[in-house]
Structures are given as structure tokens and as C-alpha cells.
Amino acid sequence: MTGRPKRHAATRYPQSRALRDKAHRLIPGGCHTNAKGDDQFPEEAPGFIARGSGCHVWDVDGNEFIEYGMGLRAVTLGHAYGPVVAAAAAEMQNGSNFNRPAAIEVTCAERLLECLPNHDCVKFTKDGSAATSAALKLARAHTSRAKVAICLDHPFFASEDWFIGTTAVNAGVPQAIRDLTVGFRYNDLDGLRALFAAHPREIAAVILEPARNEEPHPGYLAGLQELCRREGAVLILDEMITGFRWDVAGAQHVYGITPDLSTFGKALANGFALSALVGRRDLMELGGLHHDKERVFLLSTTHGAETHALAAGIATMHEYRTKPVIETLYARGDRLREGVDRHIRDLGLAPCFSVTGRSCSLQFNTSGPDGQPSQAYRTLFLQEMLARGILAPSFVVSYTHGTADIDATIDAAGAALKVYRAALADGIERYLEGRPVKPVYRRYN
Numbered sequence: 001m002t003g004r005p006k007r008h009a010a011t012r013y014p015q016s017r018a019l020r021d022k023a024h025r026l027i028p029g030g031c032h033t034n035a036k037g038d039d040q041f042p043e044e045a046p047g048f049i050a051r052g053s054g055c056h057v058w059d060v061d062g063n064e065f066i067e068y069g070m071g072l073r074a075v076t077l078g079h080a081y082g083p084v085v086a087a088a089a090a091e092m093q094n095g096s097n098f099n100r101p102a103a104i105e106v107t108c109a110e111r112l113l114e115c116l117p118n119h120d121c122v123k124f125t126k127d128g129s130a131a132t133s134a135a136l137k138l139a140r141a142h143t144s145r146a147k148v149a150i151c152l153d154h155p156f157f158a159s160e161d162w163f164i165g166t167t168a169v170n171a172g173v174p175q176a177i178r179d180l181t182v183g184f185r186y187n188d189l190d191g192l193r194a195l196f197a198a199h200p201r202e203i204a205a206v207i208l209e210p211a212r213n214e215e216p217h218p219g220y221l222a223g224l225q226e227l228c229r230r231e232g233a234v235l236i237l238d239e240m241i242t243g244f245r246w247d248v249a250g251a252q253h254v255y256g257i258t259p260d261l262s263t264f265g266k267a268l269a270n271g272f273a274l275s276a277l278v279g280r281r282d283l284m285e286l287g288g289l290h291h292d293k294e295r296v297f298l299l300s301t302t303h304g305a306e307t308h309a310l311a312a313g314i315a316t317m318h319e320y321r322t323k324p325v326i327e328t329l330y331a332r333g334d335r336l337r338e339g340v341d342r343h344i345r346d347l348g349l350a351p352c353f354s355v356t357g358r359s360c361s362l363q364f365n366t367s368g369p370d371g372q373p374s375q376a377y378r379t380l381f382l383q384e385m386l387a388r389g390i391l392a393p394s395f396v397v398s399y400t401h402g403t404a405d406i407d408a409t410i411d412a413a414g415a416a417l418k419v420y421r422a423a424l425a426d427g428i429e430r431y432l433e434g435r436p437v438k439p440v441y442r443r444y445n
């Protein structure tokens with residue numbers, strides 16, 4: 001097979017290109033979330049989005065795409081989802097921030113705890129990172145211990161020093177802080193046992209996602225909980241991704257485990273800035289007014305309970321509880337996986353390209369001819385999907401992905417994978433237009 005000439009794509013994104021230069025002059029990184037950055041996408045990609053509706057977005061050049069992942073997995077119901085936008089807009093008319101709490105803070109707390117009946121209390125905030133960091137602070141105050149144990153197979157817990165200090169981008173994080181975070185592997189109870197033994201009575205908390213791409217082995221989460229109890233450490237499940245996706249009651253409900261604390265965000269308000277720390281009363285109340293223990297300064301910020309974000313959260317939870325949102329996420333994911341798997345089989349692409357994860361949270365994996373994970377091949381697949389109107393850093397679906405959107409994506413993937421196969425045979429240089437994407441966690445540009 002011979003390579004086809006590369007496209008000369010310079011004309012598809014002129015407005016994005018112009019705006020990109022300005023953005024990088026004004027904003028370090030050109031944007032406010034690393035995962036949205038230019039280095040995460042092919043050079044010829046929509047640089048800036050003008051608007052979204054359902055699972056469709058339009059860039060500043062007027063190009064239309066079917067999007068996956070959508071707001072870093074936050075927009076689970078779809079962009080500009082009517083009932084959520086209407087609830088937020090109506091609340092805005094009443095004012096968004098006062099000197100005393102708004103009544104909607106209590107309503108939203110009630111609604112969330114109805115979804116999560118095993119938890120007693122909730123504290124809302126704006127970002128997932130603030131919620132996970134607050135969970136660690138509570139655990140440290142409760143146990144009078146300093147160290148925290150994080151799951152090394154889960155890629156992100158917070159933009160704060162306690163986590164970023166463990167990555168390659170740890171500039172600016174003092175060694176003293178890095179020394180306080182230790183790591184363990186998912187599905188490896190013996191490893192965690194050894195970690196507790198290496199740091200006796202020093203670990204305040206164990207934090208992990210209930211699951212990521214890998215499902216928990218039978219008994220793993222229960223064993224982990226038992227181990228934490230025995231060692232006196234607080235168990236924190238980070239449900240930022242799994243919450244309102246695996247199940248309305250979170251992955252903890254699916255796996256039958258109640259952690260001491262857990263954190264939610266992203267899908268909680270369909271992309272509006274709302275996250276939550278929930279948990280056991282005796283722990284959570286350390287941040288309250290009705291105890292005589294030492295006080296914990298827990299999640300107190302100016303914008304923490306912005307009323308329209310809470311209204312968006314209430315409306316989002318209502319949609320989840322009254323419509324088949326979760327079932328639809330799984331059904332659309334099943335359809336997409338089956339269709340793409342068919343192309344992978346027909347083209348003989350396994351194991352270089354695969355689709356993995358729960359149907360409600362699919363990702364694709366790209367390897368080169370040597371079988372090693374490859375950023376260049378990831379870039380090629382992104383490039384070929386973009387050329388066919390699909391903006392898909394993952395295959396994470398939303399409630400508004402219709403079957404026609406899924407089928408269009410399967411067709412595009414079939415065509416993109418033909419190019420992928422040709423590149424495996426002929427060499428990727430013939431097909432890749434521009435530089436490959438780069439890992440987020442890297443020390444230098």
C-alpha cells in the first residue's frame with residue numbers, strides 16, 4: 001500500500017489560527033485547562049469553540065463537529081441542555097451571591113444526599129480539586145497524620161501540590177510536600193498492605209477512583225476498605241468521573257461500597273462549576289459549628305455556593321432521576337463500541353487500536369507497529385476523525401448522542417482506521433500532518 005499525499009489543510013481553521021497567537025500572548029498555555037491545550041490536539045484542529053448544542057459544537061470558523069468527552073466529561077446531558085440552562089438562568093435573576101447563605105444551598109444538599117443516601121453531609125465548592133484537597137485535609141485533621149496514599153494508576157486527583165508534586169510537572173512544589181504523598185497500585189491489596197507497613201500510623205487517607213479503565217477485582221474494594229479501617233486511615237473515593245455516569249448513586253453503589261468520604265463534580269451540574277465533598281457526619285462535622293474539637297477550615301470560598309450553579313445541579317439531578325440518562329449512556333456506548341470493534345476486526349487492527357472501558361465512559365488506545373502506546377498514532381487518529389467532522393479525544397458519550405451521531409462516528413472511525421492501517425504498513429510520516437500530541441505530565445515543552 002502506498003501513502004496518499006498529505007492534505008493541505010491550512011484553510012479550514014483560519015480564525016482559530018489567528019486567535020491562537022493572541023491567546024498564547026495573553027494566556028500562558030493559551031487556555032485554562034491543560035487537557036484542552038494545543039499540545040493535546042493535532043496542529044490542524046479547531047482551536048476555539050464558538051458554541052455547542054447537544055453533542056454538536058461549532059468552532060470559530062463555522063466548522064461543525066460531533067464531540068465526545070464534552071467539557072472534560074462534565075457535560076453529560078449535552079451542551080446548552082434546555083432544562084439546566086433554564087434553571088440556571090431563572091436563578092440568576094434572583095441574584096447569585098449574598099452576605100448570608102441562600103436557601104437553595106440547603107435544597108441542593110438535600111437533592112444530592114437523596115441520590116447518595118449512604119452519606120450524611122455535603123459541602124459544595126467549585127472544582128474537583130478543591131473537593132479532593134478538602135477531603136485530605138479532613139482526613140489529616142481526623143487522624144492527626146500527615147501522609148496520604150494515592151492510586152498511581154489513576155491519572156488525576158487535583159491541580160494542588162499534594163498531587164501535582166507526584167507528576168513530572170512538579171516545578172514549584174517543595175520536596176517537603178512531595179514527601180507526604182505515597183502511592184499504591186490499583187487491584188493490588190498486598191501492595192497497599194506493604195505501603196501501610198512502610199509508613200506505620202503515618203497515612204491519613206487512601207484516595208482512588210472506584211474504577212477507571214480497569215474494573216475492580218472481586219473483593220478488592222471491600223478488602224481495601226477493611227484494610228483502611230484496620231490501619232485507621234480514611235477511605236476517599238473520587239467519583240469525579242464515575243459519579244452520575246456509572247450510576248446516579250455513583251460507582252460506589254455499583255460496587256456496593258460506602259467510603260468514609262467521596263467527591264463529586266463534573267456531571268453533577270452538567271458543566272456548570274459545582275463540585276461536592278460528601279461523607280460521614282463525624283468527619284464532615286469537623287468543619288461545622290457544633291462540636292468542641294479543633295476546628296477544620298473546610299471549603300470556605302467566596303463563590304462556593306453560587307446560586308445558579310446550584311440551580312443547575314438541582315436541574316441536572318432531576319433529569320438523571322426522571323429520565324433514562326444512565327441507561328442511554330450505556331446503550332450509546334455499547335453501539336459505538338460494537339461498531340468500532342467491527343472495523344477493528346475487519347481491518348485486522350487489534351491490538352494496535354482498541355476501545356476499552358465501561359460503555360458509559362469509553363476510551364480508545366493507540367499503538368504503533370512495535371505495539372507500544374503511541375502519541376503519534378493517537379494524533380493520526382484524531383486528525384483523521386477531525387477531517388470527518390468528529391472531535392473525539394475519547395469516545396465518552398453524552399445523553400444527547402443520538403443513534404445517528406453514533407453511526408456517523410462509526411463510519412468516520414472506519415475511514416480513519418483505514419488510514420491508520422496504511423500508516424502502520426507504510427510509515428506514519430506519510431500520513432501525519434504536523435507534530436504529534438504530547439503527554440500533559442512532562443517536565444519540559
Ligand SMILES: Cc1ncc(COP(=O)(O)O)c(C=O)c1O
Nearest residue numbers: 127128129156157158238240241
Ligand atoms: C478523577 C478526578 N478527580 C479530580 C479532578 C479534578 O477536578 P477539577 O479539574 O474540577 O479540579 C479530575 C479532573 O479531571 C478528575 O478526573
